[in-house]
Amino acid sequence: MSTESKRQQRFAGVIQQDLGELFQREGKAWAPGAFIxxxxxxxxxDLAIARVYLSFLNTKQAKEDMAHIKSHANEIRYKLGARIKNQARIVPHLEFFLDDTNEYVEHMDKLFDEISKEPRQPE
Incomplete structure (x- = not known):
């Protein structure tokens, strides 16, 4: 897999910042009670598709919230387009994915805690 070009990285940064602000302001409509x-x-x-990874805090139903956001992808894309219209010729198609890094970290912490609680065997 090749690395992203500077152009891709800059464009991804613009999208990340604008989507972050959009979710901060209007995220309650798509995922009530969750911090996205x-x-x-x-x-x-070709800048035509943006794969967006989202993390959810303060919610027990992250998968349901993700499904709700995916069902409103066109609305989110439209609102993103209104924000980046002066910076991009086309508004990319948005694909949303659940970023479960926090869950993975918690799982690993639990495993390490269990390992540290086990009695040590003499060497």
Whole structure:
């Protein structure tokens, strides 16, 4: 897999910042009670598709919230387009993915805690 170009990285940064602000202001409509963080954005070389990774805090139903956001992807894309219209010729198609890094970290912490509680065997 090749690395992203500077152009892709800059464009992904713009999308990440604008989507972050959009979710901060209007995220309650798509995921009530959840705090949504845009953790990463990857853009295809032609800038036509943006893969957006979201993390949810203060919610027990992250998968349901993600499904609700995916069902409103066109509305979110439209609102993003209104924000970046002066910076981009086209508004990329948005694909949303659940970033479960926090869950993975918590799982690993639990495993390490269990390992540290086990009695040590003499060497």
């Amino acid at each position: 963080t845009v953790t990463r954005v990857r853009v295809t070389p």
